[in-house]
Amino acid sequence: MQNNIAVKLQDITKTFGKQVVANKDVTLDIRKGEILSLLGENGSGKTTLMNMLAGIYFPDSGHIFMDTDGEGLKEVSICSPKDAYALGIGMIHQHFKLVDVFTATENVALGLDKSIAFNKKQIAQDIKAICDKYGFKVEADKKVYNMSVSEKQTLEIVKALYRGANILILDEPTAVLTPQETDMLFDVMRNMKADGKSIIIITHKLNEVLEISDRVSILRKGEYVGTVDTADATVSSLTEMMVGQKVTLEIDRKEPKDIKERLVVKNLTCVNKYGVKALDNVSFTAYGGEILGIAGISGSGQKELLEAIAGLQDTVENSSIEYIAPEANTPSQLIGKTALQIKNMGVALSFVPEDRLGMGLVGTMGMSDNMMLRSYRKGFIFTERKGPKSLAQKVKDDLEVVTPSITTPVRKLSGGNVQKVLVGREIAAEPTVLMTAYAVRGLDVNTSYTIYGLLNEQKEKGVAVIYVGEDLDVLLALSDRIMVLCDGKLNGIVDARTTTKEEIGLLMTHLREEENDNG
Amino acid sequence: MANVAVHKREPLVRIAKRDSMPLWQSILIRVLSIVLALVVCGVIIYMLIKVNPLEVYKSMVEGAFGAFKEDYKFFNRRTWITIRDTMMLLCIAVGLAPAFKMRFWNIGAEGQILVGGIATAACMIYLKNLPPVLLFICMIGASLLAGALWSLLPAIFKAKWNTNETLFTLMMNYVAIQLTSFFVALWENPFGSNTVGIINPTGKEGWFPPVFGLDYLMNVIVVMTITVGMFIYLKYSKQGYEISVVGDSENTARYAGINVKKVIIRTMLISGAICGLSGFVAVSGASHTISVNTAGGKGFTAIIVAWLAKFNTFTMILISLLLVFLDKGAIEIASKYDLNDYVASMITGIILFFILGSEFFVNYRMIFRSKEKEVQ
Numbered sequence: 001m002q003n004n005i006a007v008k009l010q011d012i013t014k015t016f017g018k019q020v021v022a023n024k025d026v027t028l029d030i031r032k033g034e035i036l037s038l039l040g041e042n043g044s045g046k047t048t049l050m051n052m053l054a055g056i057y058f059p060d061s062g063h064i065f066m067d068t069d070g071e072g073l074k075e076v077s078i079c080s081p082k083d084a085y086a087l088g089i090g091m092i093h094q095h096f097k098l099v100d101v102f103t104a105t106e107n108v109a110l111g112l113d114k115s116i117a118f119n120k121k122q123i124a125q126d127i128k129a130i131c132d133k134y135g136f137k138v139e140a141d142k143k144v145y146n147m148s149v150s151e152k153q154t155l156e157i158v159k160a161l162y163r164g165a166n167i168l169i170l171d172e173p174t175a176v177l178t179p180q181e182t183d184m185l186f187d188v189m190r191n192m193k194a195d196g197k198s199i200i201i202i203t204h205k206l207n208e209v210l211e212i213s214d215r216v217s218i219l220r221k222g223e224y225v226g227t228v229d230t231a232d233a234t235v236s237s238l239t240e241m242m243v244g245q246k247v248t249l250e251i252d253r254k255e256p257k258d259i260k261e262r263l264v265v266k267n268l269t270c271v272n273k274y275g276v277k278a279l280d281n282v283s284f285t286a287y288g289g290e291i292l293g294i295a296g297i298s299g300s301g302q303k304e305l306l307e308a309i310a311g312l313q314d315t316v317e318n319s320s321i322e323y324i325a326p327e328a329n330t331p332s333q334l335i336g337k338t339a340l341q342i343k344n345m346g347v348a349l350s351f352v353p354e355d356r357l358g359m360g361l362v363g364t365m366g367m368s369d370n371m372m373l374r375s376y377r378k379g380f381i382f383t384e385r386k387g388p389k390s391l392a393q394k395v396k397d398d399l400e401v402v403t404p405s406i407t408t409p410v411r412k413l414s415g416g417n418v419q420k421v422l423v424g425r426e427i428a429a430e431p432t433v434l435m436t437a438y439a440v441r442g443l444d445v446n447t448s449y450t451i452y453g454l455l456n457e458q459k460e461k462g463v464a465v466i467y468v469g470e471d472l473d474v475l476l477a478l479s480d481r482i483m484v485l486c487d488g489k490l491n492g493i494v495d496a497r498t499t500t501k502e503e504i505g506l507l508m509t510h511l512r513e514e515e516n517d518n519g
Numbered sequence: 520m521a522n523v524a525v526h527k528r529e530p531l532v533r534i535a536k537r538d539s540m541p542l543w544q545s546i547l548i549r550v551l552s553i554v555l556a557l558v559v560c561g562v563i564i565y566m567l568i569k570v571n572p573l574e575v576y577k578s579m580v581e582g583a584f585g586a587f588k589e590d591y592k593f594f595n596r597r598t599w600i601t602i603r604d605t606m607m608l609l610c611i612a613v614g615l616a617p618a619f620k621m622r623f624w625n626i627g628a629e630g631q632i633l634v635g636g637i638a639t640a641a642c643m644i645y646l647k648n649l650p651p652v653l654l655f656i657c658m659i660g661a662s663l664l665a666g667a668l669w670s671l672l673p674a675i676f677k678a679k680w681n682t683n684e685t686l687f688t689l690m691m692n693y694v695a696i697q698l699t700s701f702f703v704a705l706w707e708n709p710f711g712s713n714t715v716g717i718i719n720p721t722g723k724e725g726w727f728p729p730v731f732g733l734d735y736l737m738n739v740i741v742v743m744t745i746t747v748g749m750f751i752y753l754k755y756s757k758q759g760y761e762i763s764v765v766g767d768s769e770n771t772a773r774y775a776g777i778n779v780k781k782v783i784i785r786t787m788l789i790s791g792a793i794c795g796l797s798g799f800v801a802v803s804g805a806s807h808t809i810s811v812n813t814a815g816g817k818g819f820t821a822i823i824v825a826w827l828a829k830f831n832t833f834t835m836i837l838i839s840l841l842l843v844f845l846d847k848g849a850i851e852i853a854s855k856y857d858l859n860d861y862v863a864s865m866i867t868g869i870i871l872f873f874i875l876g877s878e879f880f881v882n883y884r885m886i887f888r889s890k891e892k893e894v895q
Binding site for chain 1: 533535536755756757760761763764767768770771773774775776777778886
């Protein structure tokens with residue numbers, strides 16, 4: 001049993017400052033040739049724990065043992081990523097660490113010891129050998145900025161393997177992949193496992209955990225809860241361990257009733273700064289009282305679509321976005337108006353952008369000041385602060401935002417809490433149109449379902465909800481209709497109650513023939 | 520994996536970010552850093568000139584606040600000069616505050632001070648027959664306008680084409696210096712001296728009037744009004760809120776419906792105008808003349824003040840005072856102990872180094888390898 005273990009973490013504790021305990025006395029075994037899922041809610045310390053294996057952080061206390069030579073466990077000390085590589089540990093971070101202007105080969109060569117002469121050909125050959133062995137597809141001379149997200153991720157894995165990694169850590173690898181790409185990744189992971197490598201995958205997605213891993217270790221609030229064999233686990237048993245109590249994982253989707261035309265989009269076309277059409281002739285209607293899901297590989301025009309509606313994106317001639325207020329019958333044109341003009345027209349548009357701190361919130365300000373962002377124009381010369389303050393308190397209480405105080409800068413909060421602040425503010429504005437981009441990205445199960453609940457509540461109030469999402473299971477369960485974007489074009493609108501994941505996956509990746517368009 | 524680098528020990532020192540620190544503790548660290556700086560300076564001074572460092576520090580204080588004689592009064596001429604220069608530095612730093620808060624790096628305060636000074640001097644020379652109140656309104660208006668205009672160009676370029684404001688404002692300084700040379704030549708007095716000389720030495724038209732018989736109290740009143748006003752503007756006004764949002768993220772500002780270009784231009788105009796006004800304070804309230812040295816690097820020193828104060832205009836008062844004190848004190852010891860100016864700069868440099876270094880200890884803490892663990 002003992003020599004079956006590749007890495008042993010013992011009593012690892014890591015704190016940030018005095019208050020934040022990221023990991024507390026975590027003890028964990030990683031076996032040779034297994035896929036271990038590390039599961040936990042936001043802020044449960046999964047990434048921190050793995051960063052200590054990868055040499056990014058150093059534990060405050062505790063021990064790491066490794067079997068480096070097949071002769072049993074020895075204590076090691078990992079002070080830097082370089083040490084980690086020397087011990088055969090490679091981590092693929094959520095945000096890729098690649099140089100955009102370099103080719104695949106150059107990126108792999110980067111950071112190698114100087115003693116190894118830079119022999120591109122040799123490295124390219126080695127990369128090819130690794131690819132053939134495990135079933136990767138990497139074009140050695142392709143520049144990183146030309147690569148898709150999936151290609152970049154593959155390159156990161158190859159880079160780690162090239163450096164001799166025997167233990168691979170993947171931090172939420174599937175968050176940015178399409179279902180097809182995820183399947184490809186899982187195939188490769190199984191090949192690596194068959195070769196005797198240990199793989200640790202950090203993820204939120206329970207169905208993936210069940211599909212790929214051999215064992216699941218669960219962390220809750222920085223503490224180790226337990227490890228179960230995947231064969232014995234179910235979605236609900238894992239959730240219970242993660243959250244610490246039973247939660248209902250059901251999205252209560254009501255039939256939409258008395259839906260009304262709210263936004264009529266016609267021939268919407270946007271050109272990005274490189275002169276490429278980011279959105280190409282998109283036409284659809286969003287109704288009050290329904291949730292319109294938008295699916296697509298990231299970068300298919302979702303961002304431009306929402307920003308065009310919000311008045312933040314220049315559009316090409318002939319584009320038309322008409323807004324029909326709940327009580328009025330006359331549509332008003334939104335194209336050519338700035339965000340402020342749209343607001344002044346009385347259009348109650350709420351928008352949860354993808355980039356929370358870069359667009360939706362001011363990171364250096366507290367919750368209270370962030371609540372004013374959309375309403376600070378009230379009052380004469382000086383800002384009115386009482387309203388925002390009580391709103392901040394209300395959002396904090398209603399959505400259970402974890403923050404030391406409503407004046408703590410929001411960039412110090414965890415991702416889930418930041419998102420709650422943003423969603424809370426946008427819903428509090430009592431919108432008639434609510435647009436959300438990746439509203440639950442990076443959020444744990446519990447918070448995600450809170451947000452789904454809020455969106456459904458808005459729908460029942462007659463709000464036109466537009467939900468841009470990446471998790472197809474959720475899109476299928478939450479939306480009434482799903483609109484699929486592919487390469488900036490509208491590739492079909494399907495009924496969420498009757499369609500399948502496969503159909504949407506296909507629509508996301510393969511542009512249909514022109515004649516079948518406008519489905 | 521034969522050549523595995525297995526480290527047996529944890530690193531000797533690790534650095535971790537602090538989440539927060541009680542106010543008294545952070546003040547203590549900063550005070551300690553100054554004390555430490557003085558000790559280091561003392562050692563160096565002793566090594567160089569074999570003088571008791573305490574004596575040296577005493578002369579520094581005397582340099583800034585007057586010699587300690589029997590009939591010592593705190594508000595003597597030297598103290599007032601120190602206050603005057605502090606106010607000047609403070610005024611510029613307050614001018615930089617809105618631009619810096621917006622992350623618009625206005626390095627062009629020097630130029631804005633000079634053009635503000637030129638405008639003031641022009642009013643003093645050509646409009647000296649106006650009634651004093653009117654003359655002052657003209658001087659204030661002209662210096663504000665001149666400073667604002669000087670910052671308008673970089674602001675427009677930044678807003679429209681996103682040019683680099685650092686280089687742009689910096690280069691505007693050199694234009695302003697040349698412009699000043701031109702006006703010095705134009706207003707040369709007496710002829711051939713290559714200086715403007717004291718303007719209106721007899722009638723003192725356009726000079727700051729003494730308040731309660733004190734020459735420089737007017738400077739204090741003017742600058743403190745601006746300081747308080749700027750604090751309120753940045754913290755409580757809608758425009759101040761817009762500046763903070765634009766400074767944090769332009770995308771967020773656009774999302775909130777803020778006209779980013781308008782805010783950039785408006786804020787930069789305010790920043791330039793107040794720097795121009797410090798030119799007015801310098802000419803009308805202090806030197807009563809104009810030369811290429813009127814700004815004298817204060818536009819750059821003010822950048823340090825603004826940063827050290829983290830753009831809080833009230834903290835700027837303390838930092839300005841500290842820097843002016845160091846400057847005066849250093850000049851005094853340089854002359855008293857027959858050293859050259861470099862020693863003065865050196866001491867100022869050492870002290871600033873320690874103050875800046877203290878920020879590291881306020882934000883981070885060092886964790887040393889603990890002994891008990893090795894015993895385990």
